[in-house]
Amino acid sequence: MVIDWLPSILIVVLLALGVIGALRRISLWRAGQPEKVNLIAGLMAMPGRYLNDLHHVVERDKYMSRTHVATAGGFVLSMVLVIAVYVFHVEQKIVAWLLLGALVLMLCGAFFVFKRRLNPPSRLSKGPWMRLPKSLITFALTFIVLTLPVAGVLPEGFGGVLLTLILSVGVIIGLGELIFGMGWGGPMKHAFAGALHLAFHRRPERFGGGRSTGLKPAPLGDESHGVAKPSDFKWNQLLGFDACVQCGKCEAMCPAFAAGQPLNPKKLIQDMVVGLAGGTDAKYAGSPYPGKEVGHAKGGANNIITAGLIEADTLWSCTTCRACVEECPMMIEHVDAIVDMRRFLTMEKGDTPNKGSEVLENIIATDNPNGYAPGSRTNWAADQNLPVIKEKKQADVLFWVSDGAFDMRSQRILRSFVKLMKAANVDVAILGDEERDSGDVARRLGDDATFQSLAKRNLATLSQYSFKKIVTTDPHAYHCLRNEYADFDTEGALKGVEVLHHTTFLNQLVQAGALKLDTFKGGKVTYHDPCYLGRYNGEYEAPRDLLRSLGIEVAEMERSRFRSRCCGGGGGAPITDIPGERRIADMRMEDVTATGAELVAVGCQQCTAMLEGVVEPRPEVKDIAEILAGQLIEEVH
């Protein structure tokens, strides 16, 4: 009877439609720029990446990770078996029983998805996502009932035509969401795009516990620079945007969003999806950019993004803190996308807001952001008796001073660090006036031309000398030297050189017993993880070890280590200064105050400046080098 065949026909039709949708989706991604990936190796690695790396992130939320394993695992298994049973008519009872098992597993998972959706937190998108658990349950129930006769639990033909019709509706609803929707942009798109995104990720180094945080160099000298239109992204970046599940974990972590600046990383990614597929954001059902209404954004793969899809302020609000990237279960790279778009605004439009243009001009003309005389770079060390490497030619440690050299507050950190190195008899030298800005700010502001020029000139200087380690008190310079200069280091200036942050280096000295330190007797101390030290470079322990060596029990903030909240000082944000409702630094200081600490230890001059900018009364702010120098037992000769 035809009616008995109905479910099977429906399954085949929906599968075919789903495949057509998927092919269309793939063609949308292919509008992006070419980028080499290893197709076979990527696909082979994909299941492992899903099970290890992705789940490692999801695992932070136990409820969700179990729910997802049950739902997704149950679904994938049932789908394979559904095809076996209903399309290829495999008739062994055992297969039917297996299918029933998978469906029940999926049903359990779907039930918990349903439960979470009863009272969803604000970070979750609503809209079609609210429908998803119901569709999942419909799918599971429909196929359970459909399979019971196959498994021999119910007699063949049970329920007659009516039941078959009802079940057919269930098949349409369930498979419509799960298979058809997957290809045609429904919530289930995340499974299809997500799997391929894992396979063809632009930073495969991130898998298997690795870290890849350096920005990719912008090619210079083309007809245009940076990303102007969605189709200027690499194809696998577009694919990545499509993988977003709108979980809003990024939104919940974003300091700019919390400060009421017009940025929401989740909405940003969704706007990229609007851009790549064409259309408006009218269907977006999550939190907006603070202060901006949803529904007015329009985009297309070949339309200029900042002309209608995203406002420039949104891009300039980002502190490049990477909290969103760290939190994203789909391993989407928000910061890459934001800086790509900034590159267009700065290098093509000449439109860096507020002090941006002045700072860039200064960096170009004086190699420092404030336009100080390059010849005064070493003035801070006039009384430090520090050898300059130009005279010595070699040293064990090259101290990269950074632009803190021009700032009186930062100079206190520099002097403390020098004092400690002297106490430990380190063979150290500085570059003196030969040092230049690392290019960090220029790069984050989208001026990759200036960054690359600085990187090349700094590397040319470094290549003249020989040293084993390069140590800096500035995590931003540290990040550039360690993760971003390699792309330009044709001479091998940093080959075999260990690049260290001063906390790591000081910790080595302390562990080796080279520093005699007194116990710290002040009050409660907390520690603020700088983004560029923690999330960018994975150094969470050395600063804590150092504090411990002074007998300090760190009173941790709720948001610490990889979840640390940015101080607001990164990514040129203090320069572009996009207004919000609150200041990020104030919020971070509230985190500090909540621990009851009287002192907050930091490992970055920028964090120091931002946190000290918070009005008093507030806890004291000190760099770890300053705290250590204060406890140093100096030997009297």
Added chain:
Amino acid sequence: MQPNVVSLVSIGRHPQSGRARRAEQDGRGVELGLKLAGEKLSVLHVGNPEEPVLRQYVGMGLPAMTVLKQDETADAVPALSDYLQQEKIDIVLTGVRSESGESSGMVPYLLAEKLGWPVVARVADIVSIKDGVAEVLLALPRGQRRSVTVKLPFIASVDNAAAPARQSAFGPGQRARMESVNTHGEVDQIRVNWQEAPAKPRPKRLKTVKAKTAADRFKAATAKPQGGSGKVMKNESAAEKAKAIFDLLIEENVIR
């Protein structure tokens, strides 16, 4: 009708690093030119068309600029006046002061002498151009402005009070065309003999302020100079006016 505007640009020099840069006032001149003529603005430089700093001017959004190619030792003024005479120019914009070499500084005056045009010094803005007459705002100290009308064509030197130069963008700057025109300048004998030395800050006359309160001090710092000893001479003869200036210069020890 859009006026025919030329901005003359030079290679500036950063006061702290001494490095070549987009000259501050020339940049403002280009900005003002863009306001008046948009993309039709001609930007003109005399010297080396390969000079990378020129890219910073075109990076302000110009598809091309013209360089009168000549040797560094050659005099810029003859080449400029020859070139400007050929075109039908309404306004020539320069800076007030030169940052290096023979840029703004004397150039507007020497050019004006050669072309027989008026010079309008220290322009803050050119408000409108109508029927061959421009309404120009001159910059005076302490943010004051004086409005004057000038007949086209004229040469204007742009003051620091004018709108600052917009950001220069790398991409358009790299792609803009450099239209090089060969000129054969004569060696500028005077300039060859120049000796350059770092500028020393001029000694400032101390103002003794007998203020008791902060409000008084604020007033003293911001008030217009009262110029109690000054004198406005309107009806006197030219000889009398000159004598008065001469006497003041002797009194101030400028000439002895």
